[in-house]
Amino acid sequence: MNSHGILYQTSCPYIPQQNGVAERKNKHLVETTRTLLIHGRVPQRFWGDVILSACYLINRMPSLVLNNKIPHSILFPHEPLHLLSLKVFGSSCFVHNFGPGLDKLSTRSHKCFFLGFTRSQKGYKCFSLSLNRYLIYADVTFIESYFLF
Numbered sequence: 001m002n003s004h005g006i007l008y009q010t011s012c013p014y015i016p017q018q019n020g021v022a023e024r025k026n027k028h029l030v031e032t033t034r035t036l037l038i039h040g041r042v043p044q045r046f047w048g049d050v051i052l053s054a055c056y057l058i059n060r061m062p063s064l065v066l067n068n069k070i071p072h073s074i075l076f077p078h079e080p081l082h083l084l085s086l087k088v089f090g091s092s093c094f095v096h097n098f099g100p101g102l103d104k105l106s107t108r109s110h111k112c113f114f115l116g117f118t119r120s121q122k123g124y125k126c127f128s129l130s131l132n133r134y135l136i137y138a139d140v141t142f143i144e145s146y147f148l149f
Contacts (some may be wrong), residue, residue, distance in 0.1 A: 036090070050115075094110065095110045121122075
């Protein structure tokens with residue numbers, strides 16, 4: 001750490017107030033999560049997905065502290081930034097299903113609500129109440145003015 005100019009300091013255990021930077025970032029993450037939950041009218045049982053979505057958004061927004069650079073690009077300079085179109089969190093959507101095993105008269109979409117993005121795939125993360133499961137697809141039609149809850 002010394003060779004890189006990093007000063008190693010520790011804080012007292014169980015006193016998070018001593019680490020101001022981490023506390024401010026944690027507060028920013030919690031406030032963004034609360035805003036997404038309230039605006040999207042998403043049930044609190046999905047709080048984990050909401051935090052992941054808040055983190056995804058924060059890491060892809062320019063930061064004044066970083067001279068208007070994107071945190072993700074600084075942390076991972078050699079990884080391409082796959083940006084999907086931003087959508088209204090919690091809004092209703094229809095995930096298109098063209099998978100095998102469907103007959104000609106089967107429904108071709110599932111009504112869901114939008115829960116964010118995934119780190120591992122380039123697709124939208126949605127939850128279907130009728131199927132009671134997560135669906136991750138890139139082919140999704142959004143109705144951003146209508147919320148399921």
